[in-house]
Amino acid sequence: MISISTKAYEMLRKHGSDGGFVRITVKTGGCAGMTYDANIVKDRDEGEKVVYESQGIKVITDSESLPYLEGLNVDYSDDLISAGFRFNNSSNESSCGCGSSFSVSAFPQFVKEGVSCGS
Secondary structure, three states: OEEEOHHHHHHHHHOOOOOOEEEEEEEEEOOOEEEEEEEEEOOOOOOOEEEEEEOOEEEEEOOOOHHHHOOEEEEEEOOOOOOEEEEEEOOOOEEOOOOOOEEOOOOOOOOOOOOOOOO
16 A cells, blocks of 8 residues: 655654554645645554554554555655655645645545645
């Protein structure tokens, strides 16, 4: 379902996801319509599903976000201008110019409240 680059894996381990979970969800927002949101959490919410598990890293998501994670690659960049986690998905139809949001054809409108582009 998803993949995590070596750099992203190292950063997740460094920032304490070991023993907890990385929650990745999709919210409305940005100029393309949807955006990925990720947090490191200690507990799973009811109904969340583990979509990735390897060497102490467990990624969870809710049922609404699940279809949008198919083909997701989580990477990490340490460049000076925009260091941080990057979410790339080859199944996205389009993304905004800054890469913070995306859209997918043939999917229903997503209703979770999100953030504006570049936030």
